Amino acid sequence: MCADTIAFETHHDHSQCIEQAMDEARSLCKARSLRLTPIRELVLKLVWQSHKPLGAYEILPALAEAGFNSAPPTVYRALDFLQEQGLVHRIAMLNAFIGCPHPDDAHHGCFLICRHCNTAVEADSSAAEALIREQASALGFTTEQQSIEVLGCCPNCQERA
């Protein structure tokens, strides 16, 4: 669910994507002996519920509503944890966060971000990443982390126009 193959198809059952992501997160944390606390779980769920990358301050009210403390550090801590475990990614161009559909793989994909509807989709970019890594290496540079973000227009918005 919500894999690259689905991409911008809006008509899939997203609640299934969310459920699967939450299950994966739970088992991943269990396997790593880490605690997916109620706050972390809720933050992950909120991020997944949105197809648009979510800003930290957009998450806060929902935390408050759920009865949790809702000062910025609360949500940033949860997001830090989730990022470290590869469960969410931060999109630097947007200062926003989005769920990762394949938290097991170490590699970050490439984000396709629609300027019109703000939807973001993570696409595979292993080939491009390898290419960049090689070129960097040719300059003597050792790659540790790559961030590829693409702004443009998604198929749905193109159709609309």
Place this chain on the structure above:
Amino acid sequence: MCADTIAFETHHDHSQCIEQAMDEARSLCKARSLRLTPIRELVLKLVWQSHKPLGAYEILPALAEAGFNSAPPTVYRALDFLQEQGLVHRIAMLNAFIGCPHPDDAHHGCFLICRHCNTAVEADSSAAEALIREQASALGFTTEQQSIEVLGCCPNCQERA
């Protein structure tokens, strides 16, 4: 000067890079009937003088020293102008700005950012960009702007360690 071929070589005469960049900027603005005002020129020079990407608030004091107004909008306006003309790039992961060595080309390159010394170098990435564009296109996504940022360790810092 300061082209991709120089990359991380620290021993080149950077004042030459700066001079050439300023010349190019002047002629580019002239050709486009745009005004490279004293503030804009100074901001561009300050950005170029640093091999590390420069934050907007690091530029402000220098503006003040030069006798200009130095409230944030001043520097952001200058940076916006310079970005629009392709004279500087913003590195999203760092919230910082760096001079572009080839403002004529429309395409943005790929930034190699050293975690240790904070130096950033713009490398060509046309091949990778084309690849990503194709993959996006296969998903029905039309690419308008790409941002490729790479964190890692530069050759100089590797040697040091």
Place this chain on the structure above:
DNA sequence: TCTTGTTTTGTTATAGTATAACGGAACATT
């Protein structure tokens, strides 16, 4: 079960990044 060390959360304050809005100055052209 109690203790003890560790991890997580609550809380307050503050740092850092960026823009809105409006009036006035400088400029280019007629």
Place this chain on the structure above:
DNA sequence: AATGTTCCGTTATACTATAACAAAACAAGA
């Protein structure tokens, strides 16, 4: 000189993120 446009000064504020420390929850051994 008049006028429309671009640029700048100024104040205020929005948005994003972290520091620092105390309290609570938890985990694991004695």
